[in-house]
Amino acid sequence: MVIASCASGEKRRLPPCRAACPSGVNVQGYVSLLQQGRFKEAVELIRTSMPFPAICGRICVSPCQEACSRKNIDKPVGIRHLKRLAADIEREQGRVKSNFIPKVHSEKVAIIGAGPAGLTAAYELAKLGYPVTVFERMPEPGGMMRYGIPDYRLKKYVVTNEIAYIQDMGVDIKTGIEFGKDVNLDTLRKEGYKAIFIAIGAQLSSKLRVPGEDFEGVFHAVEFLRLVALGETVDIGERVAVIGGGDSAIDAARTSLRLGASKVIILYRRSRDEMPALPNEIEAAEKEGVEFHFLVTPTKIVGEGGKVRAIECLRMELGEPDASGRRRPVPIPETEHMYEVDTVIPAIGQVTETSYLPSILLDQRTNTILTDPLTLETKLPDVFAGGDVATGPASVIEAVGAGKRAAISIDRYLEGRDLSSGREEKIEDVTWVEDWKKILGKPERYVDPHTDVGKREVTLEEADELFAKIKEAAKSEAQRCLGCGPCSECLGNEGLCEADKAVVDEALCTGCNVCAVVCPFGAIKKDDRGIAQVKETTCKGCGICSACCPERAIAMQRFTNARIATDVEDALRMEFA
Amino acid sequence: MTKWRTVRVRHELVAAVESALKTSQYKSLSEFVSDAVQLHLDGLRQNRKGNLKRPIECPVIHDRLLFTQNHMWVMVTPEGNVRVGLSDFAQTRMDGIVSIQTDRIGSEVKKEKPFGTIETWLFRFDLYSPVDGKIMKLNETLRKEPFLINQDPYEKGWIAEISPSNLVTFEEELRDLMRPDQYGTWASKLQQSRVLGT
Numbered sequence: 001m002v003i004a005s006c007a008s009g010e011k012r013r014l015p016p017c018r019a020a021c022p023s024g025v026n027v028q029g030y031v032s033l034l035q036q037g038r039f040k041e042a043v044e045l046i047r048t049s050m051p052f053p054a055i056c057g058r059i060c061v062s063p064c065q066e067a068c069s070r071k072n073i074d075k076p077v078g079i080r081h082l083k084r085l086a087a088d089i090e091r092e093q094g095r096v097k098s099n100f101i102p103k104v105h106s107e108k109v110a111i112i113g114a115g116p117a118g119l120t121a122a123y124e125l126a127k128l129g130y131p132v133t134v135f136e137r138m139p140e141p142g143g144m145m146r147y148g149i150p151d152y153r154l155k156k157y158v159v160t161n162e163i164a165y166i167q168d169m170g171v172d173i174k175t176g177i178e179f180g181k182d183v184n185l186d187t188l189r190k191e192g193y194k195a196i197f198i199a200i201g202a203q204l205s206s207k208l209r210v211p212g213e214d215f216e217g218v219f220h221a222v223e224f225l226r227l228v229a230l231g232e233t234v235d236i237g238e239r240v241a242v243i244g245g246g247d248s249a250i251d252a253a254r255t256s257l258r259l260g261a262s263k264v265i266i267l268y269r270r271s272r273d274e275m276p277a278l279p280n281e282i283e284a285a286e287k288e289g290v291e292f293h294f295l296v297t298p299t300k301i302v303g304e305g306g307k308v309r310a311i312e313c314l315r316m317e318l319g320e321p322d323a324s325g326r327r328r329p330v331p332i333p334e335t336e337h338m339y340e341v342d343t344v345i346p347a348i349g350q351v352t353e354t355s356y357l358p359s360i361l362l363d364q365r366t367n368t369i370l371t372d373p374l375t376l377e378t379k380l381p382d383v384f385a386g387g388d389v390a391t392g393p394a395s396v397i398e399a400v401g402a403g404k405r406a407a408i409s410i411d412r413y414l415e416g417r418d419l420s421s422g423r424e425e426k427i428e429d430v431t432w433v434e435d436w437k438k439i440l441g442k443p444e445r446y447v448d449p450h451t452d453v454g455k456r457e458v459t460l461e462e463a464d465e466l467f468a469k470i471k472e473a474a475k476s477e478a479q480r481c482l483g484c485g486p487c488s489e490c491l492g493n494e495g496l497c498e499a500d501k502a503v504v505d506e507a508l509c510t511g512c513n514v515c516a517v518v519c520p521f522g523a524i525k526k527d528d529r530g531i532a533q534v535k536e537t538t539c540k541g542c543g544i545c546s547a548c549c550p551e552r553a554i555a556m557q558r559f560t561n562a563r564i565a566t567d568v569e570d571a572l573r574m575e576f577a
Numbered sequence: 578m579t580k581w582r583t584v585r586v587r588h589e590l591v592a593a594v595e596s597a598l599k600t601s602q603y604k605s606l607s608e609f610v611s612d613a614v615q616l617h618l619d620g621l622r623q624n625r626k627g628n629l630k631r632p633i634e635c636p637v638i639h640d641r642l643l644f645t646q647n648h649m650w651v652m653v654t655p656e657g658n659v660r661v662g663l664s665d666f667a668q669t670r671m672d673g674i675v676s677i678q679t680d681r682i683g684s685e686v687k688k689e690k691p692f693g694t695i696e697t698w699l700f701r702f703d704l705y706s707p708v709d710g711k712i713m714k715l716n717e718t719l720r721k722e723p724f725l726i727n728q729d730p731y732e733k734g735w736i737a738e739i740s741p742s743n744l745v746t747f748e749e750e751l752r753d754l755m756r757p758d759q760y761g762t763w764a765s766k767l768q769q770s771r772v773l774g775t
Contacts, residue, residue: 088698088699089698089699091673091698092672092673092697092698092699092700093672093673094672094673094727095672095673095724095727155675157675157676157723161675457694457701457702457703458700458701458702459702460648460667460670460671460702463670463671463700463702464670466699466700467699467700470699
C-alpha cells in the first residue's frame with residue numbers, strides 16, 4: 001500500500017465550507033444557486049457529489065457550518081437547513097425519479113452493506129456504468145441511517161425515498177443476505193464479482209465491562225435503537241439511565257422518553273463542555289426533561305432476581321489531557337453513590353463485528369479493516385473497505401466521502417490504472433477576509449428555526465402562500481453567504497460561464513510575479529527560468545492576471561484582441577445590414 | 578411606468594411602417610407602435626397561461642362519485658358503507674405525499690370534521706369526513722405506498738370506508754354533495770382564481 005506523495009506542493013483553493021466537507025460537496029456552489037432561487041439546479045449540484053441531500057439536510061454533523069466564515073460576524077449560514085429545504089422543495093413538487101443508467105462496463109461489483117458508505121459507492125459506480133449489487137443483512141437498506149438514527153430525527157420515508165432514487169438508476173439491493181453466512185469473498189468471486197467493497201459499519205455496542213451488565217433491563221444502545229427502528233416492542237421500564245455523552249446516548253435517551261419512560265438520566269464521565277454530541281441535540285434533550293449528571297462513571301449494576309434495580313457510580317474529576325486532547329477523567333475514591341433505575345442503556349461506543357471477516361484484512365490493534373486512507377485498498381487486491389468498518393465509528397458524511405473514494409478506486413482497479421496517482425490533493429481553505437477582528441460581532445452557533453419545516457395543518461389555499469414564503473426564506477438565508485471563496489463552480493464548466501485560459505507570452509514575461517500574487521486560484525507560478533507558468537487545470541479564466549500584467553504578456557485564449565475585433569465587426573455588420 | 582429606450586429599427590420595418598402610414602391605416606408612427614406592442618403583449622399572456630403547470634380544464638372525474646367541498650370523493654358501496662378518498666384536483670395540489678394517518682378502525686367520525694391527516698414533504702393537510710359514522714375499513718396499502726393517492730386517487734388510492742350512523746339523514750346528506758360536473762366547475766373556478774391571483 002503506497003500512499004502517493006504530493007510532489008509539487010500545489011494546493012487547491014476552496015472556501016472553508018467546501019474544504020471542511022468530508023464528501024467534497026460544492027457548498028458554495030449550491031448556496032449561490034439558492035440565492036437566485038434556482039432550487040432544482042441546487043439539488044442537482046448537490047447530487048453530483050452525494051446522493052442524500054434530504055437525509056444530510058436533517059442529520060448531518062455539518063462541518064461546513066462549523067467552518068463557515070459568517071460565524072465571525074453573526075451566525076454561520078444555515079447550510080444544512082438550506083440543503084434540507086432545497087431537497088424538500090424539489091420533492092414537494094412531485095415524486096423525484098432518477099433515470100436508469102445503461103451499463104457500459106461488464107465487470108460486476110459487489111458491495112457489502114447498504115449503509116451510507118456502501119450506497120454512495122453504488123451510486124457513483126452506477127453513474128460510471130458498472131453493474132452493482134449491494135448485499136444487506138437487515139430487512140431494509142439504509143444502515144445506521146435507518147436503524148441507528150431515531151425516527152423523530154430522520155423519518156423513515158426520507159431514507160426510503162432517497163434510496164429509491166439510487167435503485168431507479170439500476171442498482172440492485174438484495175436484503176436479508178448476511179456476509180459470512182450467506183455469501184463470502186469466495187462465493188462472490190465465483191459468481192463473477194470482480195471487485196468487492198466492504199462497508200458493513202460498526203454494528204456492535206461497546207461494553208461497559210462492569211458487574212451486572214447481563215441483567216434483564218440492560219439494553220446496549222446500538223441494539224436498542226435497532227429494535228425500535230424495526231418496530232419491535234422494547235420493554236423499557238420507568239426509570240432509565242443512559243451511560244455516555246455522544247449522539248447515540250442522546251438518541252437513546254430521547255427515544256426512551258417517547259417509549260414511555262417517566263424519568264431518564266444521562267450519566268457522562270466528563271463535563272458538559274467535552275460532550276461530543278451535537279449541541280442542539282443536547283439542548284433538545286434537556287428541554288424534553290432528560291437529566292444530565294456529569295463527572296460520574298458506573299462501577300456496578302445492582303440487580304434483584306436478575307433484573308436491574310440500581311446503578312452504582314463513582315464521581316470523577318478531570319486530570320491531564322489524553323490522546324484525543326480531552327482531559328482524562330480520574331475517579332475520586334470513596335465517592336460511590338447510587339441511582340435507582342430499572343433500565344440501563346450503555347451508549348459508550350461502537351465496535352465492528354469482525355468474526356466472519358478474513359483475518360488477513362484486519363488491523364488487530366483497532367479491530368477494524370486495515371485500509372489505505374486515500375485509496376481504501378486492503379491487503380487483498382480486489383477488496384476495498386470504507387466507512388465505520390475501516391475508521392471506527394464516525395459520521396454519515398464521512399462514510400459518504402469514503403464511498404466516493406472507493407468508487408474511484410474500484411473504477412481505476414477494474415481499468416488497470418494506478419489507484420493513487422493524482423488523487424492526493426492538498427486543499428487550502430481560503431477567504432477574502434484577512435482580519436476578522438475588523439468585522440467584529442459575537443459569534444453565535446446557528447440554530448435551526450424549527451425541526452419540522454412548515455409542517456402545520458394547512459388548507460390547500462394556505463399551502464401555496466406558505467410554499468412561496470418558504471422559498472423566500474431559503475433565498476434570504478442563502479443570501480447571508482459571503483461568497484468568501486474563489487469561483488463557486490456552481491455548474492462546473494457548463495452553461496453559465498465560458499471557461500477561458502490564460503496564456504503567457506514567454507518573450508514578454510519579465511518575472512515580476514504580479515500575476516502569481518493576484519491569481520485568486522493559485523494557478524500561476526514561476527518556473528526555474530523565472531517565467532510565469534499557468535497551470536491549465538487550475539486556471540479558471542477570470543482574466544485578472546491578464547489585466548494586471550504590466551508587460552501585457554498574458555492574453556486570454558478565447559477572448560483575444562483579434563476575436564474581440566471580429567465580434568464587433570460582425571455585430572456592426574448585422575446591425576446595418 | 579415603463580422607461581423609454583432608443584431602439585434601432587431595421588430597414589424592412591421602416592419600409593412597412595411607411596407603407597402602413599401611406600395607406601392611412603394609422604395616423605402616426607406612435608399609434609402603430611403601441612398597437613404592435615399591445616398585440617405582442619396579448620400573445621405573451623396567452624402563452625403564459627398555456628405554460629402553467631396545469632391547464633385550466635375539468636379535473637379527472639368518475640361518474641358515480643359525489644364530491645364534498647373539502648375535496649373528498651364519496652362512493653356508496655354495496656354494503657351501504659361510504660368509501661372516501663381525495664379528489665384528483667386536490668392531489669395535484671399535494672404532490673409528493675409521504676404518509677397518511679387516520680383515526681383507527683372503529684373510531685367515530687363526524688361530518689365535516691377531520692379524521693386524518695395527509696403529510697407531504699413540507700405540509701400537513703386535514704382529511705374531512707363527509708358523514709357522521711364509524712370507520713369500518715382502511716386502505717392498508719397506503720401505509721407503505723402513500724404516493725398511490727397521487728398516482729391513482731379514485732381506485733388504488735382510496736382512503737377509508739365509513740358506516741353512516743343515521744341512514745335517514747344519510748340520504749339527505751348525500752343530496753348536499755356535488756355531482757361530478759358541479760365539482761368540476763367549482764374546482765375550475767378555484768383553480769382560475771388561484772392562477773390569476775398569483
